[in-house]
Amino acid sequence: MWLSTKGRYAVRIMLELGLHNKGEIVSVREISCNQDITPQYVEQLMVKLRKAGFIESIRGPAGGYRLTKDVSEITTGDIIRASEGYIELVFCIDPKISKKECHRASGCAARLLWKKVGEKMAEVLDSTTIEDLVAMDREMSIENYES
Numbered sequence: 374m375w376l377s378t379k380g381r382y383a384v385r386i387m388l389e390l391g392l393h394n395k396g397e398i399v400s401v402r403e404i405s406c407n408q409d410i411t412p413q414y415v416e417q418l419m420v421k422l423r424k425a426g427f428i429e430s431i432r433g434p435a436g437g438y439r440l441t442k443d444v445s446e447i448t449t450g451d452i453i454r455a456s457e458g459y460i461e462l463v464f465c466i467d468p469k470i471s472k473k474e475c476h477r478a479s480g481c482a483a484r485l486l487w488k489k490v491g492e493k494m495a496e497v498l499d500s501t502t503i504e505d506l507v508a509m510d511r512e513m514s515i516e517n518y519e520s
Contacts, residue, residue, distance in 0.1 A: 376457070382410050383418050383456035384449055388510060390428065391444045391503040400437035418456060425455035444507060450498035460495045462487045 465475035
């Protein structure tokens with residue numbers, strides 16, 4: 374599977390906000406610098422994340438974004454769906470993705486494999502929260518500091 378930058382960057386943006394989870398407002402500039410994503414792309418993804426109800430924007434000179442939910446309530450699966458629209462390996466699993474049904478779908482053993490892999494992938498993404506990513510990030514920071 375090739376996850377686009379939309380999904381990957383949306384997860385990194387939410388991680389950055391999760392690292393500031395005390396209701397702290399984080400600017401686009403700070404997110405952009407810390408996550409190495411252009412400010413324009415950060416803004417573009419923020420629209421999707423705001424529509425999904427994960428964040429809110431704060432206007433003004435000290436404005437930016439903050440989470441609207443606790444980090445334990447937002448899964449990476451939720452973020453991928455909000456930014457990408459779906460979590461499927463191939464279009465033939467869900468014809469709504471490509472707007473057409475594969476003519477081989479009913480008799481294709483490979484489709485069953487892709488479906489099973491996709492289900493496992495969704496299971497991992499749906500069981501991994503921003504809280505989990507924040508903990509992983511902090512653990513990695515400690516390990517890197519000690520080396």
